Structure formats: structure tokens, C-alpha cells
Amino acid sequence: MMQENTSQDGTIVHIHLSRLGIAFKYSVSSNTTSREYSDMCIKEEQWxxxxxxxxxxxxLTPLLGKNQGLENYPYRKLIVPFGKIYSANNPNTKHxxxxxxxxSMTSSLQQYFVFILNDRLRxxxxxxxxxxxxYLALLHTMTSHPLPDEYTGTTGMERAFQLLKSAGSWPDQPFDARSLNILGQIAAISPKVDYYPKHLTSMEQIDWNIIPCNILFII
Structure with missing residues (x-):
């Protein structure tokens, strides 16, 4: 939903993303600023x-004052909707x-996640x-490639393993419905390993799920 208000500085457009529950304000003379994060705006370059x-x-990137620089405000934010993640090969980009x-059931759960880009730790x-x-581990897994990511210096799969092994992924209470949903998506793309023959432990049989070859290459 969009609403326009006229002021002395020109027209201001209010942008509401109702499915996510977030909003932005745009004017010709300034950046598109966030309602939830008033000190941040949408970055023109999204890569x-x-x-x-x-x-x-x-x-999102910080709104810099006249005497500010990114070195004094060293973080950006990434807003990603919550939902079921799908992946398909793109023959044009090889990725x-x-x-x-x-x-429709997503409305009862969390609408989106916010991730901070730590430029010091990359x-x-x-x-x-x-x-x-x-959820971040799942995103890294689904976007992984045999070559390391430019920002992290690791592949998406390597970063996903780091996240899943970190203390942040281990709760001090039972997983809630959102966490179980995400874990189910991770399990769905994970290979199934059984002993072959089942009564012996000398060999393994691996059943691969149908996922993009770029991911299969590095599992």
C-alpha cells in the first residue's frame, strides 16, 4: 500500500510491505528510509x-551524517522473509x-529475519x-557454490557447517515451531546415509536428494 503526502520539501511516498509488516518512506530529495530502523535506508547496490x-x-545501509563515515558505523542489515526455500539451476549464470x-500459514509465524553484516569479521x-x-545456515546452504563467497571467503556450505556447530544454534530449551520448520528444510536437502548391508558397518549407501548440482558438488 502506498500513500502520498505533499509537503514544502516535495512529495513523500509511504511504502508499506503489509505481508512483512514493515514500511519505508521515500522522497525525491532523500533516501528510502526504514520505519523500523530509522537510522537506515535501502542501499542502492544490493550485492x-x-x-x-x-x-x-x-x-539496508546506515544513514551517514556530514561528519560520519562507514568506518565509524561499520554494519549493514539484511532483511530476509521467512518461508520455504526453493532452489533451481540457472543456465545463464551457472549458479x-x-x-x-x-x-498462508506463514502469517502466524515470524515474518522476516534480520541479519547483520559484520564487516570486521566478514x-x-x-x-x-x-x-x-x-535460517542463516539454510540460506548459506541453498546458495552455496564450489567457489568461496567474496564476502566471507568460504563456501556457503562451509559457513553453514560453522553456524550449525556454533553455540548460537543450540537452545537452552526445546526448539519452537519456527526452528523445527527450518530444521525440517535442512533435513530435506541432506543426504541419507545407511550402512550397506545394514547388518554390517564396512560400507555405506548414500541417497542424494534432488537439489542443484552446485550444492551436491560440495556436500
Whole structure:
């Protein structure tokens, strides 16, 4: 939904993303600023060097004052909707395209996650533990490639393993519905390993799920 108000400085457009529950304000004379994060605006260049192929997400950057620089305000935020993640090979880019499907049931769950880009450590960090860490691991997995990401210096799969092994992914209480949903998506793309023959432990049989070849290459 969009509303226009006229002021002395010109026209101001209010942009409401109702399905996510967030809003922005745009005017010709300034940046598109966030309602939820009043000191941040939508970054014109949305590429940030990792999660390559992800089509659902919005990168925010700090509003810099006259005497400020990014070295004094060293973080950006990435807003990613919550939902079921799908991946498909893109023959034009040689990299999978990752989209997020949002069903009618999603409205009862968390609408989106916010990740901080830590430019000192060159990693994405979640503001929600453990659910956000699990979702970030899933995103890194689905966007992984045999070559390391420019921002993190590691492949998406390597970063996903780091996140799943970190303390942030281990709660001090039972997993909630959102976390179980994400863990189910991770399990769905994980290979199934059984002993072969089942009564022996000398050999293994691996059943691969149907996922993009770029991911299979590095599992």
C-alpha cells in the first residue's frame, strides 16, 4: 500500500510491505528510509558478496551524517522473509536461483529475519538465536557454490557447517515451531546415509536428494 503526502520539501511516498509488516518512506530529495530502523535506508547496490542467487531480501545501509563515515558505523542489515526455500539451476549464470515461498500459514509465524553484516569479521550474524542462526545456515546452504563467497571467503556450505556447530544454534530449551520448520528444510536437502548391508558397518549407501548440482558438488 502506498500513500502520498505533499509537503514544502516535495512529495513523500509511504511504502508499506503489509505481508512483512514493515514500511519505508521515500522522497525525491532523500533516501528510502526504514520505519523500523530509522537510522537506515535501502542501499542502492544490493550485492554484498554472499548468499549469491537469493532473490528475496533487502539490504539496508546506515544513514551517514556530514561528519560520519562507514568506518565509524561499520554494519549493514539484511532483511530476509521467512518461508520455504526453493532452489533451481540457472543456465545463464551457472549458479542456482534461490526463492522463498510464503504460504498462508506463514502469517502466524515470524515474518522476516534480520541479519547483520559484520564487516570486521566478514560474516553475517543473526539477531535471533537460535532460529535466526538456523535460517542463516539454510540460506548459506541453498546458495552455496564450489567457489568461496567474496564476502566471507568460504563456501556457503562451509559457513553453514560453522553456524550449525556454533553455540548460537543450540537452545537452552526445546526448539519452537519456527526452528523445527527450518530444521525440517535442512533435513530435506541432506543426504541419507545407511550402512550397506545394514547388518554390517564396512560400507555405506548414500541417497542424494534432488537439489542443484552446485550444492551436491560440495556436500
Amino acid at each position: 554484498f558478496g554472499t548468499l549469491t542467487g537469493l532473490k528475496s531480501g533487502l539490504l 542456482q536461483t534461490v526463492t522463498i515461498g510464503r504460504s 560474516i553475517l550474524q543473526s539477531t535471533d538465536s537460535p532460529t535466526g542462526w538456523l
